[in-house]
Amino acid sequence: MSAVRSNSFESGLGEPEQDANSALTDLDKSLRSGKIGEQSEAIVRFPRLFEKYPFPILINSSFLKLADVFRTGTNFLRIWILRVFEQSEKHLDKILNVDEFVRRVYSVMHSNDPVARALTLRTLGACAGIIPERQQVHHSIHRSLDSNDAVEVEAAIKAAEQFAAKSKTFAISMCNKISDMIQGQVTPAYMKLQLIPILQHMHHDTSTAILVRKLCTDLLPKYPSKEFVIVTLKSLTQLSAATLVDIPEQVSLLLYYLRSDPRWPVKAQSLTNLKQLAREGSHLWPSGSIEDIVDVALSTETVLVQSLSLSVILVLVQSPITCHLYRDTNSPVRKLCEKWVFSQNIAIATQAVQILTKIACYCYKEDNNMNINDTNHAKQLIGQIETLIQIIISKKDNEDLHQLKLVLHCAVALCSASPDNCIHFTDLLGFNLTTDCSNETRILLCEALGAIGSIQPDKLLNLLPDFCLKLSELSSQNNNSNNSTTATIKADDDTINKIKVMLCTLVFQAISEYEWDIKTIDILMNVVASSNQWVNYRIARAATRYGHNNIADMVFSNMPLQVSSEYLYFWLMCLKEISKGEARLLNIKGSTNRSQLANNLVEAIKHYSKATTALKAASSPTQTLQFQYEYTKLRTEFLDCLLQLIYACNSLCTAPPPAIAGSTAQTSRDDMQRFGHITQQLRASAKEFHSCGEFYAKLYQTAFDADPNTLENIQILQQMCTIMAVSIERICHPSNSTSVTDDAALFANCNSINSQSLETRLMSTACEKVIKISKELAAETEMKTIAHKHADSLINQVTILANTSLCIPRYFYQVLQSTTVKLSITPQPRVLGESVSVPHGSQLAVKVEGVVQHGGKPGLFRSVKEVIVTVTSVPQTRINHDLQVPNDNNCLTLTQTVTPHRDFFTTQFLLAFAQGGQYVLSIDACLVDSSGCVWRVSQKTTFAVKVYEEPGAKQNQVQQTSSASTSSTTTINPTQLPIPNQIPLATSSTQLITNTLNVNPAQSNINVRR
Template sequence: MAAGMTSRQANGSFEQEQDAKSALTELDKALRSGQIGLQCEAIVKFPRLFEKYPFPILINSAMLKVADVFRGGNNFIRLCILRVGQQSEKHQDKIFSVDEFTRRIFGVIHSNDPVARAITLRTLGSFASIIAEKKNVHHSIILSMDSTDSMEVEAAIFAAEKFSEKSKMFASSVCHKIGTMINGLATPAEMKLKLIPILQHMHHDSESAKKAIVLCNSVLSGYPGENFVILTLRTMTKLTLNSLVSMQDHILLLLTYLARDSRSRVKAVCLDDLRLLVARAAYLWTSDNVEEVAQFSLKVQSLALKVKAVRVLNAVCGNSAVNLLSLSRDTKVVDVCREFCYHPNSNLATQAMQLLTNLAICKCVGENLTEEAVGAIQTYLLLLAVNPADENMFKLKIVLKNAVTICKNFPEVSEKVVHTLTNILALAEEPSQLHICECLAAIGSECPSALNTVSPQILASLTTSISDTSKEISQVQVHLCTLLFQAQYHKAMSGTVHGQVMACISQANPWIKYKVARQAMRFSQYHVAYDIFKSLNLQIVTEQVHYWLLGLQHICAAENCLTLVKRDSSNLTSRVSDAVELYTKSHATLKAASSPSSPLDFACGYVQLRMRVLQAHHLLLLSCTAFGAKPPPALSSALAVSNGQEGTRWAQVIQQLEKCLTEYKDASSFAFALYRSAFDADSSSLFNVNTIQQCCNCMKSVISTIISTIRTGRSNLGERQFLSNNKSDSSSFSEPPVNATIKVMHEISNAMDKLLPDTSSTATISHKLIDMLSWSVSSFVKASPSFPRFFFQTLQNTVVKLAVSPQQSPNQEPVALRADTNLSLKVEGVVQRGDRPALFRHVKSVTISVSTALVSRSSVTNPNMKGNESTSVQLSQTVEPHNDYFTTSFILPFPALGIHTAKVDAGVVDENGVTWNTGPSTTITIKSHDDSILRQQQQQQQQQMRARVHGLQVQPSTSQQSHYIKPPTAS
């Protein structure tokens, strides 16, 4: 199977290369045609080609061809090429023939046509990232800024802004020119407004930043017009954010304009810029700055400015740096909350309510504002939820978010908030109901007990929603079922609730049924999920979906077997055995549901992990049962007494426990590998896998401790470090809601401490130790974790694609290499991200590992190779992608003659430095040969054959000599 996959991967890379070459050839033919329409059509296809085949060889070749057309084409074609450059900005650094590309584009700058020069300047500005330090281009841009043609000057300003952003040298040289043009009387006012934004890129060094700030201050004093002031303040803000020069001075400048300038647009820009400065450096704000903004919000008459001012206060008070401020009890910020919290304008009131919530959480005022915040949240829930207008949905989301935040920080108010939400749920319209249900689910995840008290109201809402048989079941009913599942998490659902859920499902379409069943599995309600999957399997016609649903049905059946374990655990062994069998069927069925487009790697791996853990539990239960049915024989006891070694009495028990220990170690290693392969998983799914691994580690520690105790007679040995860490450090298991498996681990740790004190006798506690193992398995089985979200959904999608050269031929013939040379293996790759990149973590670097192995040795031996020389090499390099592209190379020796394989594996490193084994993996075959050694050995064999033939002709054999009679010698 591995060889087949390798073959498919090699064929895929070869076909991809062929497709890229054929596509580029077709576009080249169109570019060489004399028809302008075909040329333009070919040019606009290049960005799509770059996205499909983002490798430097193709991009460099294509851009050189485009540059040729730019030099010899008309202005319309040049404009199309300009658009190509702007759309392919992230692929520009893959042009390695930069000088040749620049020479072909730059030649048009000397044209007599000002339109051609303007397009050329804009094209050069679009490629500023790769030609940022070209001095001839710098000189041409500065010269063009003095042109008499306005189109060319605007193009030069565009190019100057692009080059100032990338080049420190150009930014420092053009700053004086910009100041001269701004202060010059000949420069039109519209042109000055276009020159000012260039100053925001003077952040490469402190000296240039200070010069730009001085120039901006001169503009503010010399040009008091509204447009000039707004644009200059915004430019100074961006420059300050990038350079962090005079940050506090700029805050004071904005506050000065906020207080003294009477123009509303200027005040609005000041407030927006202040909010940007808070997001970047909130720790630089003082109490006086906050008081000034609060005082402004109380005095200003404009509602829009009041809203912007309160948003600035929210940004300050919602940041952790607010704890550095020393706000007094009679601060104006509290007055803002109380003044505007119930204002008729809903925008202002919502922002004030959020500010009140932030003040209640940070507790920096010295006054308890929790009750006021909860009252404001309840009030606006009533006002906004019953009005389904589109403009109210955004405000409702803000209120619901504050409700979750206040419940998370103050769990004692969660029941009050939840009761308000459930009462509003029956009155609200469907759009509002969706958001309210999501808020209830979020509060339930933070405070699990809050949903238990409102389960009857949620069930009543579900019953009311399904009473109308003419109405189709929607997403609201799915959310209501999810809330019921969440309220009954790790509990047996009552028959009434089960019946209501199934009655709701009976009216839904298959997709809604599947979503409800999926949520049931996520909250351990496997009876509901089993019934739904069983009915869905009769409505599916696709083979892949049929196997997927059948696999989920087997999983639910297996978990249902585990829920039927009796309290005394008398049927535990049989139930675990049945669950293992069903999980085996589920794993095989999910493999059948896999396809190249949907491989289901995590789903299959997670099912296999649960199956391995249950197999380890089953083996341990059988060992405990065997010990109870067949205790150590009397002979072993006599040998133990005579030898003085108590451990020999329990040799058979120790041997069985060591096998169980090996099973748990393998399951733990498999869980770790599955965790490292799930780069795109959400944090809760990773926590789920980590919990299973901790379960295996806990059982390993218990078994190791018992083995050590039996062997030595003392309990202070063994691997009890994990149990003690688990008991003392519970911060690593703080994922809400509190997982039942974590509680079991704490209980096992306490039970081990009571059972095995520092001094104990093995003979008196041997049976208790075995009972301890059975009880631990029973506890873990009854508290098994539910299925994670990543098992069903992939919210973040990250794919790494590799291109390895040299490549094998289509016939999969090995790459020929002389044994006295090394192979230069080049690895190129692209990191492809989905619709929501970096949702949970992002790729900081890529790790490429190469390992070689000798498959078959040639019959021809290499005399230059030492006998103990290694025939395998393992190398690894870590590279950082630039614009999602990376490349690296390896030098690999193959001294042994024969067939070798080189396996290339890719992994990614996230922003925290954690390595994830995401793949892909590619294997190429190399044939190491040495023609000279082969010729020498052939010549030696020929000489040996000739010598043998010649010896046979000269010397007869002994059998022939026996027929001759030796003549008598003369006397």
């Protein structure tokens, strides 16, 4: 129900904005300072520099400077440099001069100071990812393990662990050395505990893994102390998780210690390791393992062991195999959970409920017709969940809020699996919402009711009086607290405001398909009057998301005048105008007057035009609001298409067919021309709807960071355009016309949108109604005519779509996942605005370096798998002192697909110019997600190239170009790739034929289009 609001206005930790070279120069000056304080300050600022400018040239130069300071500085500075290397591990791959870097750092290994050598080993271990096979470093680590200084030995152990994880050669070579040190009597016990974890990385080949496993299993009886057993079991678990083949043997070993070892820390560690193996491969567990865990849980009275046992089973039931094996009522897992579901320990009871819920959801998913036992079990589980919720709420404290949240998640999961269960929980949660419970508990109850309301909003309608009553109480409480300044009341204001917003959201969900009554509106306005502007903004935002734009219009009416920022003023003005426009469309409901329908559409278009203007003013360099602008603009165009369709239908009466219409139809061989002006009007309207749908498809392709509901919202809006275009084409095109889309395929695609969210369900229902009207009209008439009933049918469809409240998607307000692509192009003009000069007959090498930058919650909805880099060269000619772009035949397009490594990618292009003159180069990057869908997220980078043409060389160059392009391969341009998760458009797009030029055999194929 609530989300973290992203903040794109980063201040940069108070640092002034400057380019990369200036920042590096300032840090270099501080590094050369004689004051150790300035040097330390400069060192700790390097990670921030790497994150801001993550390009190889700057990073290579910076690490070389740090390595030089490491070589000549003190141990104090070396510690800070080590911290920089540890924090910047993902940027180490961008070091170009690795040999020089290692030489400067490794030179400290010859020092007589053991602390300096220890810091060097730790630094080299932090860089193990880029120097995994450096034999001299391997030798130094091996030699330092025999040192007499404990600090150096511990550093060597740490470095050995890091290199063993990266290098197969080092792991194999160090296996015997580590084994001898562990088994040796000279090595102290605490140092053996540090050496054992190194063995978990010895999984590079089968023989070494077998040898290490035998060594560790031999150590367990020789060193039976608690610390050694725990460390050894953990290392063996990590090794088995990496190899996978040893998981059954490791599970048996852990179960042995779980049953036989009486020490509770060992049992707890065994269960923790079993939980990890359950995540890695629950299907590899030997039969009977879960029964052993159940027996241990039943035979112990220790709460920790009981809780860990249930946590292992909870991970195992994530697999459908486990749920299927233990779905029977008499299974040991069910018996255990049914016994502990009423445990006095709330945490254990909650875990038992979670396991039973997973099994029940599996039964709902796999069995459409559940048997009597499963049905009875589901009813029993619902009663257990309700009892547990009531017990936790009755405590009236906040100690078990986490468990209450987990139990409410189970309730929502059961409602999602079977919507018939919603009625069982709404009454209970609604009743407890009005009782004397804590505000934190009310927040959780509101979130659960909101989740259930998204599944079945009509179940909340019975609770509407309770919601209104609670809102009235909170409003009066807030009015009374305005005269008080006590710290307690002020501390609870944020919680009360959050409850207000959630209760208003529940009201919006309950009345999503019904009319508002005056009493409910008055209560809502009283809440707005007693709240601050931020709370009112959140209430209005929730109203727009659920289509109650008339309420949002009331709340937004005076809000723009309450802010001091110019950007916020125009942003609120935009929301105000959108709400006003949608509120005008609500007046269409039940109206059959075409004039009134057209007038309301005109007024709505005016308000949307003002909204797009306000959005331009609300944009700033740090927040462009590009998606919001495109979304609002397309809504304006869609409403304009509806208006033009009304005018076209009206022309059937105002512009009847002329007398020569019949002869015109015979001449043009188009029988529909005999109906005169309306035929052309309807065909033009169909083209406009098709064009609007294509623009929605392009908007969809730019929303890489959007949540699934937002993408579904755009899909439905696109399908509204496509459905209207097809309905018009059914009327105004002849039956044998190739421009008419396959109706069956189109409507099948439209019906494939199965809206799971309440925000898009109403819009999807409107599409179904329009499809039904269109099919009914097509079934009534066989002859192709344009009569008044066709116009009335189109007007009815327009009325349905215009009267459907627009639900503003979440991505319009909040960005939960932020992904941007930052490009660096080489070469660059020396002076901004000038051209890059290229001699005639030579080729231009363009190097593209890019970084995929993430904001909060990277990979929340989708992640980046590949990047498609496109370079386009467009020649320009000068005619009458005006620069003009020639035909596309003279354009050159190169594409290449690269895979980012630690969010960094680089590629190169070699451009040949057919003739001299001025060229414009455009570089663009598209993202490819894990499912293979292409998204456009980056802005094009352009610069000019000037090719000096020699006299008499133009004709030769043209001949060389024509001979070089004799072989061609048909490919698809990345701009024509399928839109991700997109329903196909009604119109088919023509595939562009491109030529392929192999520039560099060492790289992937580069596609060239002329």
